[in-house]
Amino acid sequence: MISKVGAILWKDILSEYRTKEMLGSMVVFSLLVSVIFNFAFPPGSELMREAAPGILWMTIIFASLLGLNRSFVYEVDKGCLQGLMLAPVDRNVIYLSKALVNFIFITLVEVLVLPVFSIFFDLNVINSLLQIFLVLILSTAGVAIIGTLFSAISVNTRSREIMLPIMYFPVFIPVIFGAVQSTKAILQEQPWSVIWGWLRIVIAFDVIFLIVALLTFEFVIEE
Amino acid sequence: METANPSSADVQAGALERNFAAIEIKNLTKTFGNLYALKEVNLSLETGEFLTIFGPNGAGKTTLIRILSTITKATSGEIVIGGIALKKTPEQIRRQIGVIAHQTFLYDDLTAEENLRFYGKLYDVKNLNAKIAEIISEVGLELRRNDRVRTFSRGMQQRLSIARAMIHEPQFLFLDEPYTGLDQHASEMLTGWLKRVRGSQRTVLMVTHDLERGLEMADQVAILNRGKIVFHERRAAIDPKHFRNRYYEQVARESN
Numbered sequence: 162m163i164s165k166v167g168a169i170l171w172k173d174i175l176s177e178y179r180t181k182e183m184l185g186s187m188v189v190f191s192l193l194v195s196v197i198f199n200f201a202f203p204p205g206s207e208l209m210r211e212a213a214p215g216i217l218w219m220t221i222i223f224a225s226l227l228g229l230n231r232s233f234v235y236e237v238d239k240g241c242l243q244g245l246m247l248a249p250v251d252r253n254v255i256y257l258s259k260a261l262v263n264f265i266f267i268t269l270v271e272v273l274v275l276p277v278f279s280i281f282f283d284l285n286v287i288n289s290l291l292q293i294f295l296v297l298i299l300s301t302a303g304v305a306i307i308g309t310l311f312s313a314i315s316v317n318t319r320s321r322e323i324m325l326p327i328m329y330f331p332v333f334i335p336v337i338f339g340a341v342q343s344t345k346a347i348l349q350e351q352p353w354s355v356i357w358g359w360l361r362i363v364i365a366f367d368v369i370f371l372i373v374a375l376l377t378f379e380f381v382i383e384e
Numbered sequence: 385m386e387t388a389n390p391s392s393a394d395v396q397a398g399a400l401e402r403n404f405a406a407i408e409i410k411n412l413t414k415t416f417g418n419l420y421a422l423k424e425v426n427l428s429l430e431t432g433e434f435l436t437i438f439g440p441n442g443a444g445k446t447t448l449i450r451i452l453s454t455i456t457k458a459t460s461g462e463i464v465i466g467g468i469a470l471k472k473t474p475e476q477i478r479r480q481i482g483v484i485a486h487q488t489f490l491y492d493d494l495t496a497e498e499n500l501r502f503y504g505k506l507y508d509v510k511n512l513n514a515k516i517a518e519i520i521s522e523v524g525l526e527l528r529r530n531d532r533v534r535t536f537s538r539g540m541q542q543r544l545s546i547a548r549a550m551i552h553e554p555q556f557l558f559l560d561e562p563y564t565g566l567d568q569h570a571s572e573m574l575t576g577w578l579k580r581v582r583g584s585q586r587t588v589l590m591v592t593h594d595l596e597r598g599l600e601m602a603d604q605v606a607i608l609n610r611g612k613i614v615f616h617e618r619r620a621a622i623d624p625k626h627f628r629n630r631y632y633e634q635v636a637r638e639s640n
Contacts, residue, residue, distance in 0.1 A: 168505035176493045179532075244489030244548070246455050248506035249478040383457060 165250050169258035174265070176235070183228040183266055191224045191274040199281040213282040214344035218337055220274070222304065222330075225267045229308040230325055232263055233316035242316075246382065256309060256378040263312075264305035271297050284348060292347045292356060299360060300340035303367045307333055310374040313381050332370075339363035405464070406431040406587040407452075407556065412461035414447055414611075421447040423611040425461070429604065432585040436598040439608035440635050445591035448608065449560040452589065453483050465556060479507065482554035486564035488545040492534035496525055496544050499533060500551055507552035519547045523577075539570025546577060557581065559590035563597060575600065595631060599624050607634050 177183055198216045202209035236242040245255055275293070279286045286293050308329060315324040343359035407429040414422040422444045429435050439445045450456040452463065454474040463470040465477050483489075490499050497516055504512040520529050523543040533541060542562070549557065559578075563571050578601050581588060591608075592598045599605065605622055607615035614634045 164508075165506055168502055172491065172494065172498075172502045175498065176491060179493045239492065240485065240487030240489045241491055243455060243483075243485075243487070244503070245506070247453055247478060247481070247483055247489070248503065249475045249508075250506055251475070383455065 162251070162254055165254050166258045166261065169245075169255065170262055170265075173259075173262040177266065183231050184269065186227045187224040187266070187270045188273055190227055191220050191270055192277060194220045194223070195274065195278045195281050205283050209282055210284065210348070213278075213284055214341045214348060216282070217275075217278055217344065218300070218341050220278070221267070221271060221301075222333070222337060224270055224274075225263075225301075225304045225308060226326055226329070228266050228270075229263060229304075229312045229329075230315075230322055232259055232309060232312045234321070237316050242382065252379040252382060253375050255382070256313070256374060259313075260305045260309040260374070263309050264301055267301050267304055268298065271301065286348075289347045289350070293344070296340060296343045296347065296356075296360065296363075299363045299367060300336055303333070303336035303340075303363060303370065306367055306370045306374055307336070310370070310378060310381065313378065335366045336363055339366070405429060406433070406466060407589065408462075408464040409452075410462040412448075412451065412463065413459050414444070414451060414456070415459045420611045422451070422458075425608070425611075425613055427606065427613065427616070429587050429589065431587055432582075433603045434582055434588045434590070434601050435604040435606065436602035437589065437591045437606045437608050438593060438595060438598055438631060439591065440593060442610075443608045444611040445608055446560055449483070449485070449558050449589070449591055452558055453481060454478055479552065480554055481556045481558060482549035482552070483558045483560070484542075484545055484549045484562045485560040486562065488533075488541045489548060490533045490541060490544060493532060495530050495532050496520060496536075496547075497529045499544065500547055503548050504551050509552050515551060519551055522550075523547045524573075537570075538565050539567055539573065542566055542570055543573065546574070555586055557586055557588045559588065559592075561592055562590070563592065563594050571597070595628055599627060607631060609635050 194216075198212075198220075199209075202212065233242065236245065246252070275286065275297075278284070308325075311325055311328045311332075315321040315328065318324045339359045339362035343356050343363070346356045346359060405428040407427070409425055409427040412422055412425040413420065425444075425448065427435065437445055437448070447456065451458050452465070452470075454470060454477055466480050468477055468480075470477055491502070494502065497520065500516045500520065501512060504515065509515050516529075520526055523546055525540065525543060525547070528536065528540065533544065536544065562574060566574060575597060578588070578590075582601060588601075590598065590601070599619065599622070602619045605615075605617055605619050605627075606613050615630070
């Protein structure tokens with residue numbers, strides 16, 4: 162199983178390295194949103210710092226949609242998804258590989274965007290870097306787990322670019338809520354118990370949706 | 385077996401009897417909602433046989449290939465490939481089948497060699513480097529092995545697609561309109577390759593609407609129309625000159 166996950170990862174990362182289609186669009190979009198929102202608030206204002214966690218996560222979620230939309234479209238273009246399904250590989254291995262690739266790409270975008278975002282929004286993330294990364298990793302896992310499943314569902318629909326956000330946002334609300342509130346708690350230097358309280362929601366939804374995805378993915382990609 | 389006006393049941397009831405079938409399809413039915421894509425299809429192939437299934441667009445040919453390739457699940461019926469029931473162990477069957485379609489299943493931004501390496505890893509191919517070298521030479525792409533697939537012509541992509549389908553040395557080949565979009569040269573190359581495959585004891589099922597090419601290779605010929613097998617005969621019993629008319633008659637009759 163690990164060698165097959167590795168093969169799919171290698172293929173996706175190599176293709177992305179050559180085209181830079183997903184990462185390029187996600188990074189540019191995230192930076193543009195950061196710049197635009199930065200103009201919307203008075204520089205250094207308390208309001209800007211208050212709104213920053215919400216803006217950060219909306220930026221990440223919308224940027225991730227760009228990548229998630231491409232995730233299976235890339236496989237469907239020349240029937241490659243059919244090629245994957247023909248191989249003696251468990252359907253869940255395909256799902257886990259694609260979710261892992263999406264997780265890696267979105268995390269990479271976050272690593273690139275976070276420093277720029279913290280400068281624009283005057284956030285001191287240095288002191289709480291580990292906590293911030295914990296929130297990013299757990300919430301991004303949720304983005305990848307849910308987004309990969311819905312990307313597979315929407316790729317066979319006629320208006321897939323529209324279908325993905327329509328399906329994805331309502332389901333993703335608990336994770337966004339947990340991510341925003343835990344980030345806010347970290348930036349306001351609230352006690353760990355408060356942060357952990359929000360993170361538990363994120364973890365619970367990650368686990369629930371991972372189980373749902375593993376139980377349903379086979380039926381999603383097979384007609 | 386060939387009658388003037390055979391019904392689907394008559395044709396299938398007269399299916400060729402044999403001691404051992406490499407591929408056995410019994411009462412295969414596939415529905416999409418209320419629509420029958422396949423209706424009680426019965427077919428049987430011995431090891432090394434080549435079956436060509438003709439049919440117009442929408443006849444259910446691709447659905448049949450997708451079910452046999454374990455990509456789509458049948459609504460009812462039984463399929464046994466190489467003695468293995470498809471329903472029970474689809475992964476085991478996937479190791480033994482190769483599929484060539486009009487879509488190549490190749491990644492444009494990977495090189496020819498990288499594509500074969502990727503698929504080789506998925507199939508756990510032993511001595512993968514040697515196998516890639518051998519198969520890429522067989523399809524005549526040694527000089528382009530390090531070039532990205534997006535720079536290949538349609539014919540070259542189909543040759544690489546053949547290499548992809550054969551990298552794990554499958555015993556069963558399913559071909560879904562493999563000639564679509566190929567120029568004369570590439571079509572001749574594909575025909576030459578199929579002739580070599582015929583001599584290699586592989587069991588082949590090809591669906592096409594290219595009557596001439598389909599008849600050339602076949603041991604058995606069937607016509608699928610509106611999900612039903614409306615004609616099934618050994619190639620030796622078919623007069624190619626009259627088959628075209630026969631085909632149009634069958635298709636028109638079932639469509640009315």
